[in-house]
Amino acid sequence: MAAFTVNGKLVTVEKNQKLIRSLRDDLGLTSVKDGCSEGACGTCTVLIDGKPTRACIPQTDKLEGKSVLTVEGLTDFEKQVYTYAFGQAGAVQCGFCIPGMVMCAKALLDGNPNPAREEAAFAIRNNICRCTGYVKIIDAILLAAELLRAGEVPEIPSDWSLG
Ligand code: FES
Ligand code: FES
Structure with missing residues (x-):
């Protein structure tokens, strides 16, 4: 389990899973595209604490306290x-x-x-x-x-x- 913010809102993710699955499947943030699922294409890039990161790499349990931004969270x-x-x-x-x-x-x-x-x-x-x-x-x-x-x-x- 981990708690982190996504587009400024605090979320608690019970199941440890790839960040992309949580963003797309649980939160419906479909701007995060799944091009390869294995870190090779960059289509799933989001910002974590302001840094471009492939959402198909990190497990959600590692994101405690972090801040995730997707296209939906732009001003x-x-x-x-x-x-x-x-x-x-x-x-x-x-x-x-x-x-x-x-x-x-x-x-x-x-x-x-x-x-x-x-x-x-x-x-x-x-x-x-x-x-x-x-x-x-x-x-x-x-x-x-x-x-x-x-x-x-x-x-x-x-x-x-x-x-
Ligand atoms: S889906 Fe290709 S790098 Fe993440
Ligand atoms: S992959 Fe089609 S516009 Fe970039």
């Missing part, structure tokens, strides 16, 4: 920033890798609001995307950094297809 402003930046940069194809990419971006930008391109690339070095070739994801992270620094997000263009 409304952060959600707007990442939605706009990834959409505008054309960084989303199937979308499966994106929550993990966003959490890596958040960890980077929380500590380094104006990263170099190489630093953005380094931040997602452990995350696999089978669709985009990474260039547009790095563009999106740099655009998110710009928007966070500016403190505002442009209107979503009307020609975006949201369907």
Whole structure:
């Protein structure tokens, strides 16, 4: 058994299990994607005490007192920033890798609001995307950094297809 916070709320997990199972199956936080279940793809990345961590690795019993953050726990402003930046940069194809990419971006930008391109690339070095070739994801992270620094997000263009 362990007690820790998830997106700011205290949870007590009775059964010792992989964090990803607790987040997805018990708490319904389905932004946490299960790409490989074995630490190889990065799609399940969440922040634990601010550090990008693959949720398919730690057992919940090891998380006593820790703080877990998923995409669902971002602020409304952060959600707007990442939605706009990834959409505008054309960084989303199937979308499966994106929550993990966003959490890596958040960890980077929380500590380094104006990263170099190489630093953005380094931040997602452990995350696999089978669709985009990474260039547009790095563009999106740099655009998110710009928007966070500016403190505002442009209107979503009307020609975006949201369907
Ligand atoms: S599902 Fe966790 S690293 Fe692939
Ligand atoms: S957008 Fe499809 S895996 Fe990255």
